[in-house]
Amino acid sequence: xxxxxxxxxxxxxxxxxxxxxxxxxxxxxxxxxxxxxxxxxxxxxxxxxxxxxxxxxxxxxxxxxxxxxxxxxxxxxxxxxxxxxxxxxxxxxxxxxxxxxxxxxxxxxxxxxxxxxxxxxxxxxxxxxxxxxxxxxxxxxxxxxxxxxxxxxxxxxxxxxxxxxxxxxxxxxxxxxxxxxxxxxxxxxxxxxxxxxxxxxxxxxxxxxxxxxxxxxxxxxxxxxxxxxxxxxxxxxxxxxxxxxxxxxxxxxxxxxxxxxxxxxxxxxxxxxxxxxxxxxxxxxxxxxxxxxxxxxxxxxxxxxxxxxxxxxxxxxxxxxxxxxxxxxxxxxxxxxxxxxxxxxxxxxxxxxxxxxxxxxxxxxxxxxxxxxxxxxxxxxxxxxxxxxxxxxxxxxxxxxxxxxxxxxxxxxxxxxxxxxxxxxxxxxxxxxxxxxxxxxxxxxxxxxxxxxxxxxxxxxxxxxxxxxxxxxxxxxxxxxxxxxxxxxxxxxxxxxxxxxxxxxxxxxxxxxxxxxxxxxxxxxx
Amino acid sequence: xxxxxxxxxxxxxxxxxxxxxxxxxxxxxxxxxxxxxxxxxxxxxxxxxxxxxxxxxxxxxxxxxxxxxxxxxxxxxxxxxxxxxxxxxxxxxxxxxxxxxxxxxxxxxxxxxxxxxxxxxxxxxxxxxxxxxxxxxxxxxxxxxxxxxxxxxxxxxxxxxxxxxxxxxxxxxxxxxxxxxxxxxxxxxxxxxxxxxxxxxxxxxxxxxxxxxxxxxxxxxxxxxxxxxxxxxxxxxxxxxxxxxxxxxxxxxxxxxxxxxxxxxxxxxxxxxxxxxxxxxxxxxxxxxxxxxxxxxxxxxxxxxxxxxxxxxxxxxxxxxxxxxxxxxxxxxxxxxxxxxxxxxxxxxxxxxxxxxxxxxxxxxxxxxxxxxxxxxxx
Numbered sequence: 001x002x003x004x005x006x007x008x009x010x011x012x013x014x015x016x017x018x019x020x021x022x023x024x025x026x027x028x029x030x031x032x033x034x035x036x037x038x039x040x041x042x043x044x045x046x047x048x049x050x051x052x053x054x055x056x057x058x059x060x061x062x063x064x065x066x067x068x069x070x071x072x073x074x075x076x077x078x079x080x081x082x083x084x085x086x087x088x089x090x091x092x093x094x095x096x097x098x099x100x101x102x103x104x105x106x107x108x109x110x111x112x113x114x115x116x117x118x119x120x121x122x123x124x125x126x127x128x129x130x131x132x133x134x135x136x137x138x139x140x141x142x143x144x145x146x147x148x149x150x151x152x153x154x155x156x157x158x159x160x161x162x163x164x165x166x167x168x169x170x171x172x173x174x175x176x177x178x179x180x181x182x183x184x185x186x187x188x189x190x191x192x193x194x195x196x197x198x199x200x201x202x203x204x205x206x207x208x209x210x211x212x213x214x215x216x217x218x219x220x221x222x223x224x225x226x227x228x229x230x231x232x233x234x235x236x237x238x239x240x241x242x243x244x245x246x247x248x249x250x251x252x253x254x255x256x257x258x259x260x261x262x263x264x265x266x267x268x269x270x271x272x273x274x275x276x277x278x279x280x281x282x283x284x285x286x287x288x289x290x291x292x293x294x295x296x297x298x299x300x301x302x303x304x305x306x307x308x309x310x311x312x313x314x315x316x317x318x319x320x321x322x323x324x325x326x327x328x329x330x331x332x333x334x335x336x337x338x339x340x341x342x343x344x345x346x347x348x349x350x351x352x353x354x355x356x357x358x359x360x361x362x363x364x365x366x367x368x369x370x371x372x373x374x375x376x377x378x379x380x381x382x383x384x385x386x387x388x389x390x391x392x393x394x395x396x397x398x399x400x401x402x403x404x405x406x407x408x409x410x411x412x413x414x415x416x417x418x419x420x421x422x423x424x425x426x427x428x429x430x431x432x433x434x435x436x437x438x439x440x441x442x443x444x445x446x447x448x449x450x451x452x453x454x455x456x457x458x459x460x461x462x463x464x465x466x467x468x469x470x471x472x473x474x475x476x477x478x479x480x481x482x483x484x485x486x487x488x489x490x491x492x493x494x495x496x497x498x499x500x501x502x503x504x505x506x507x508x509x510x511x512x513x514x515x516x517x518x519x520x521x522x523x524x525x526x
Numbered sequence: 527x528x529x530x531x532x533x534x535x536x537x538x539x540x541x542x543x544x545x546x547x548x549x550x551x552x553x554x555x556x557x558x559x560x561x562x563x564x565x566x567x568x569x570x571x572x573x574x575x576x577x578x579x580x581x582x583x584x585x586x587x588x589x590x591x592x593x594x595x596x597x598x599x600x601x602x603x604x605x606x607x608x609x610x611x612x613x614x615x616x617x618x619x620x621x622x623x624x625x626x627x628x629x630x631x632x633x634x635x636x637x638x639x640x641x642x643x644x645x646x647x648x649x650x651x652x653x654x655x656x657x658x659x660x661x662x663x664x665x666x667x668x669x670x671x672x673x674x675x676x677x678x679x680x681x682x683x684x685x686x687x688x689x690x691x692x693x694x695x696x697x698x699x700x701x702x703x704x705x706x707x708x709x710x711x712x713x714x715x716x717x718x719x720x721x722x723x724x725x726x727x728x729x730x731x732x733x734x735x736x737x738x739x740x741x742x743x744x745x746x747x748x749x750x751x752x753x754x755x756x757x758x759x760x761x762x763x764x765x766x767x768x769x770x771x772x773x774x775x776x777x778x779x780x781x782x783x784x785x786x787x788x789x790x791x792x793x794x795x796x797x798x799x800x801x802x803x804x805x806x807x808x809x810x811x812x813x814x815x816x817x818x819x820x821x822x823x824x825x826x827x828x829x830x831x832x833x834x835x836x837x838x839x840x841x842x843x844x845x846x847x848x849x850x851x852x853x854x855x856x857x858x859x860x861x862x863x864x865x866x867x868x869x870x871x872x873x874x875x876x877x878x879x880x881x882x883x884x885x886x887x888x889x890x891x892x893x894x895x896x897x898x899x900x901x902x903x904x905x
Contacts, residue, residue: 136829140762146758148736279607282610327622339609374633452759
């Protein structure tokens, strides 16, 4: 390639390298956002293949498809891949694309660190997925990696630990970037309490990430030293305590749950008003509710541990604190419904997904409340009821909101309208198959089927078969989304700068697709 | 709670599945039929919660779907512009708090009752092993009884070579036996990793944590056979270590204790004698199959790196005392748990003899129970 001498006067000329180097070296928030989104979708599909293998084994009682060791590896890796590889990076992708556009900033505050945050992820993913191929296979200790089982694992466990370290580093850097961007780079006139709710929820999420990712790193490092360096943090024979691991893990783990749902609340809070053509009801209370949920998330962790045998006072405290979370969460649901009330509603794909989110996520909220009652939790802890519960909040919650957001902002990202027909098909297939998959799991759990088992007693046969059919339907439905995105990226009906007539916000003031550089001159917000 | 409970009860009757369940069919849509007071309380509390949640659900989504249907642009709906109402916002914060208080009250009483393990008639210690349960009757009638309880479903049923029996994966060789109507305190611990002892019909689920002892209790009101599973992921055969409890009348229980004592006395006398090589090998193969093969595999090749092979192992081919020590006391920081508590001297002697003379190992050495006894006394 012939060398080009850049014109020193032409500041706005774009000199980025092309091809692979463009993506490796880019510091542009839009490029990085796109890479995050593609990465998370690839991880979503690989985690999905693991889930379908699990469901295939559970289609009938007996062992047919995989052996128990490998089954446990699959459940563990499905959890790790979906949490750390799919859901979390997807939200960071949304943050990268949207936060600068929504607050009128030209880019993220630390553009080079942004590049580094992303490029840490592929090596982490290779470590994680590669661990299937080391002697002994991937870790099979469950995504929670409880000691002492995780201390027993083979080399795959060490791969997972290092993958978690790297992904944690990436998350912390991403979170710092988001905090600094939001606090320092808002356009003139964009007061905190005028910020779009998506930015608010991400700001609070970023603080959660900074607070708890180091805790997780500490927990897995202690496992590492117990495994190889003769420490006994979690070994009673050496003065340690296996339950201490659970306390540390869930001190991370519970806020982690909200890390995966708060940005989803943000996305839904952008979409509902846009398609109700009516301002968000109770903006201030939404902000306060989000902050309350975040604060409460630090003081409820041991509700994951009722069966470990805490003293009565401990159980009661964690039960009361957990029940309290229902209040701010309820406020959010009521606010969304009040926003829709007496609006002028239309149901394009983003709104369908957002409405579906409220409906199905709330079911997960109710089962969460039931799980919070300590005596009931004693019966349903570690059963399929819990599996049903957290898939209602993570799939119907986080994932549905991610789809809602994708359909909402795809016109801005690609400059083309996503197919309305395919978007609706994707929604209805997903909604129906999601419920066919996960609703029967409530019954399975109540009737006594433990989770994380490759084989089960005969009375659980028919609901398992049903769940497997639903799971394959749900998995295949996601290919519709792939088709929508590919079609939309390649062409289609050109999108206006503001393709949704009720949408509000700075992102709709720039053309579609958003130019490579936006808001080089900060806009003035009145 | 009177009215709420009545509403809950009448709703339950409307669900035919729940009615069918009351007649003894296995649980299908709901918690298993309770046979203890605690399980009963949990069952009723769950029903009450479900009803409250359903009422709120119908209310909230009634409003939402009303809006979805009637406030549509395609129906000519024009958007209002309200976006705040302090009264409403305070109301929907305070009312849920009150509802939660109503839910917390019965739950608190049950938590306190579940934790009251005092004045038990019978105390049984359950120990979780990878992947079976050991039971020690510590106090009360039957004191001193020990049993090891492993899955009795044949491997062919699991692998599809044979038709699956009625209690597939929920049956064991040596079930726990307890008398009806007596308060049984369960002490839980584990030998290797965390397990969890769970019998749904009793409303008891308690993690078994290695190095620690936790407890729970139940008083079964009805004779019968009750089944459960290990509830905490504990490695490969987590799905294959069920719990089977037989609740029997006081007389039957006394008879069971007597029978068990007699057998144990006979076995003890038998243990002390000198064993022949053939006897040791037969017994050893049996013990290896139920205890060791899960990790070290029937062919002695193990599952490296976590579970090392015994075929050609330096330990197995080395000094007898060294191997006895490892089997009795385990190996710290590895998956090898101590088996001194679970196995008798003769069992240990037999299984060691078996490993030293199977596959490619041909030491020709027999280990006698007396040597194991000596190994126990050393530490």
